[in-house]
Amino acid sequence: MAIRNSLDRQIVHFVMTIDSSPPGRLPPMAELGDYLIERVDADLARKFVEREKFEIAIVRSRKIALSNGDPALALLFTFADPDAPDPANIHLPTRRVRRFDKEEGEARGYSAHAILCLTPTEYGGRRFRVLLESAERLGKSRVSQMLDYQFRAIFQSKEIVLENDKGDEVAAKPKVRLDTVTNDRLRDSVSGGVIKSLKLIDPILEQSGFDPPEGVRIRRREMFLKVDVPPGQQVQSMLKHLQPWARSQGFREIYVEWLPEHEAAASAGKLNARNVERAKIDLAQRDIGETLFAKKAFVSVTRPLTDLSTEFSDELLDAMAALME
Numbered sequence: 001m002a003i004r005n006s007l008d009r010q011i012v013h014f015v016m017t018i019d020s021s022p023p024g025r026l027p028p029m030a031e032l033g034d035y036l037i038e039r040v041d042a043d044l045a046r047k048f049v050e051r052e053k054f055e056i057a058i059v060r061s062r063k064i065a066l067s068n069g070d071p072a073l074a075l076l077f078t079f080a081d082p083d084a085p086d087p088a089n090i091h092l093p094t095r096r097v098r099r100f101d102k103e104e105g106e107a108r109g110y111s112a113h114a115i116l117c118l119t120p121t122e123y124g125g126r127r128f129r130v131l132l133e134s135a136e137r138l139g140k141s142r143v144s145q146m147l148d149y150q151f152r153a154i155f156q157s158k159e160i161v162l163e164n165d166k167g168d169e170v171a172a173k174p175k176v177r178l179d180t181v182t183n184d185r186l187r188d189s190v191s192g193g194v195i196k197s198l199k200l201i202d203p204i205l206e207q208s209g210f211d212p213p214e215g216v217r218i219r220r221r222e223m224f225l226k227v228d229v230p231p232g233q234q235v236q237s238m239l240k241h242l243q244p245w246a247r248s249q250g251f252r253e254i255y256v257e258w259l260p261e262h263e264a265a266a267s268a269g270k271l272n273a274r275n276v277e278r279a280k281i282d283l284a285q286r287d288i289g290e291t292l293f294a295k296k297a298f299v300s301v302t303r304p305l306t307d308l309s310t311e312f313s314d315e316l317l318d319a320m321a322a323l324m325e
Helices: 030-042 142-156 186-192 236-249 259-268 289-292 314-322
Strands: 006-021 044-050 054-065 069-081 088-090 097-099 107-117 127-133 161-163 170-173 173-180 192-201 221-225 253-259 277-283 296-300
Touching: 006 054, 006 142, 006 314, 030 069, 030 142, 054 142, 069 142, 107 314, 127 314, 142 161, 192 236, 192 296, 236 253, 236 289, 277 296, 296 314
Parallel strands: none
Antiparallel strands: 006 127, 006 173, 006 296, 044 054, 054 069, 069 107, 088 097, 107 127, 161 170, 192 221, 192 253, 253 277
């Protein structure tokens, strides 16, 4: 979870790897990008996930050019959650609350912009740079799974065959993976950081024993922890130590805020929101450090954004594209 208001967005750097089974020479990513645009335009880039409960979609796509001339693909992801709390506004002078109740068939919506560079990181390679706007419910796992699903559908619908090492054409299935780009500064900040907040989250609630009273519906379970980190123990090792216990209690995510060591000494107890580092970690993943060390950047826009965009923000895309330089 990142700082996200109407004018500021946090952007995370990833590398997308696309492999195939069996191995073979892939078509140019620019060609695959054209096919993905076709699917988005035909409203085929939608999928119900997690027991058909939520919907993830790519609702907009188009080719763009980066400043160095490399082609890239801009994508707009959306996520629909029918169980999410209804938003509400409060009028500060009068304290009057205005609620936005969902109507029948509606779901709370979230969106995230993404940019996929169509030029591999090395000539003939299978790794491509990706930027993803940090957004509620749209992180690495869901976006990676959606891209994997779409490229598999493209290979099937276009009957794409690959040339193997022997020169033979073979039918193959692609496999897409997103890996976080490491920020060395964050790696250093975790080594001597101070934990400010720690929250365990169970967003699905499949555990037994949570039978609410009639008329009450549990949306998700959260547990806030106060942790005294032993002297000499780093934030990362403490989270790894906590991980198996949290999973045994039915929790699926950890949300952690920490203050880098140099910031803790300089702030003297006065925290600035931009000085505090944040990460939401899937407890199922083996390498907690991959999330903690993710390379991130802040960008700002002048036209306010909402949690759900159904059209591209050209201003945000321009700011994100500048990070590719």
